Amino acid sequence: MKVLVVGSGGREHALLWKAAQSPLVTALYAAPGNPGMEALAERVPWDGDLEALAEFAEREGIDLTLVGPEAPLVEGIADRFLERGLLVFGPTQRAAMIEGSKAFAKTLMERYGIPTARYRTFRDPILALEYLEEVGAPVVVKDSGLAAGKGVTVAFDLHQAKQAVANILNRAEGGEVVIEEYLEGVEATVLALTDGKSILPLIPSQDHKRLLDGDQGPMTGGMGAVAPFPMDEATQKQVEEGILKPLIQGLRAEGVLYRGVVYAGLMLTREGPKVLEFNARFGDPEAQAVLPLLESDLVELALRVAEGRLEGARPVWKPMAAAAIVLASPGYPEAPRKGIPLRIPEPPEGVLVFHAGTRLGPQGLETSGGRVLNVVGLGKDLEEALGRAYAFIPQIGFPGAIYRKDIGKKALRR
Incomplete structure (x- = not known):
């Protein structure tokens, strides 16, 4: 093939x-x-x-x-x-x-009983600001369109929320904003393959969206991920039966056959799992943590999805853990520096390096974007996987690299 x-x-x-x-x-x-x-x-x-x-x-x-x-x-x-x-x-x-319209996704969830945060959508900034005054903070403000994972503001005061609304709705081309209630709990990701009829959840993972340790700093496209994320069987069943299946069945009822991977970004609340967002593709960096643990043939699974014959597929997973650490360029996410020279030695056993924002310049390999490299550690457990990833990072020649030192700590605590 x-x-x-x-x-x-x-x-x-x-x-x-x-x-x-x-x-x-x-x-x-x-x-x-x-x-x-x-x-x-x-x-x-x-x-x-x-x-x-x-x-x-x-x-x-x-x-x-x-x-x-x-x-x-x-x-x-x-x-x-x-x-x-x-x-x-x-x-x-x-x-x-x-994924292309958070407003569309929220409407779909509401129509088919998929648990998610209460919300309202607005195109008129005055109405949006009036609603913010009504609901108060904390509140979540989202750009309804694509924003490379950076269109979400978790606002703990009204000034921050209003500024986020203004940034989205006052653009020359216009926009649409989704204002949601603030959910408390633990964030996790479940990716699932589907051919529009059958659903095949993959192992749970956890992304780390904020730039800095302790979940501080601005939202990013993701600074690291771990897999498998500890999620009990009952919760996984709730995600499959109460979120993934209703989504695919709802889309079919709307005349839409979905074939590919569904990304369910979740908040594990006291009332059960609720959807923060749906994406229409593998997560980044979740894929870099999940795929190395897949023993089965990805191409065979993808072929079954594309041909509409996923039913009966049972992926095999390695009895291991993976930790993906993102190395970002200085200035990320607002103004990442490009052209910084890179030197990547041969990784040892149990470590993988995936390129993200790299290019070949006149002097060799250099940075070309915000998130530049993913260092993935593999181990018998998450502690070993993290140890291998973090031990290799200092060997990489990347002046000024930004990376979090606390990836996986929340999962270890669970």
Whole structure:
């Protein structure tokens, strides 16, 4: 099989790394990929033109395409491929609206009884500000559209909440804001494969969204993840039966067949798990922690999803733990520095390095974005996995790198 992976980040590097282990694969392509992927796949120059990439896939006889990032999914990349009779692992444009519009997702949850925070949506800033005065703080303000994981403000005072509303609604192109009640509990992520009929939850994981230790600082795309996150069987059953299945069944009732991976960002409250957000793709950095623990063939599973025959699939997991630590560029998330030289020694056994924001410059490997590298430690338990990841990070030449020193501490406490 010829397999194409779409994207250039750490999540896509992890997808490619896992796909390369499949005996089904005869050739791998990455569009546009990054320097870390060059040893695994042929990189395809791509500027984001969906039609051009679909033409490439048809011309090259690509058998299966794995779409990593959310933006091309929301723009309709799966539709373009399906129109040409090409198999794609990733939801159609209508299905991807669970991530493309938080307002749409909240309406869907309300309609089909999926537990989530109480909310209101607004396009008028005056009405939004009046509502904030009514509900008070703490409150959560969300950009309804795509924001690369950084469109959420957890406001503990009304001034902060009002500023977040103004930032979203006062843009020249307009916007839509979702104002939610503040939920208390423990955050976790459950990723699940689905062919639109069957649901196959993967092991739970936990992301760390804030930039700084102790969950301080601004929201980011994610500074690290651990897997498996300790979640009891009863809670996992609640997530599958009360959240994932109603979502897929609800979409089908709306005439939407969802094929790909569903990301359920959860708050584990005293009343049970509630949805913070749905995403239409693998989490980043959750994928970098979850995929190394998957013993089963990812390509075979993705093929079953794309062909609508997921029923009966039972993935096998390694009896291990994984910890992914994100190394970000100075200035992230507001103004990350680019062009910083990087030196990455050969990682020892039990450590993986996935490239995210890297490029080849005149002097060699350098930074090209905010989140630059993912260092993943593997171990018999989470403590060992964290120890291996953190022991390797100082060996990497990355001047000024930002990374959290407390990834996984919440999971260890559980």
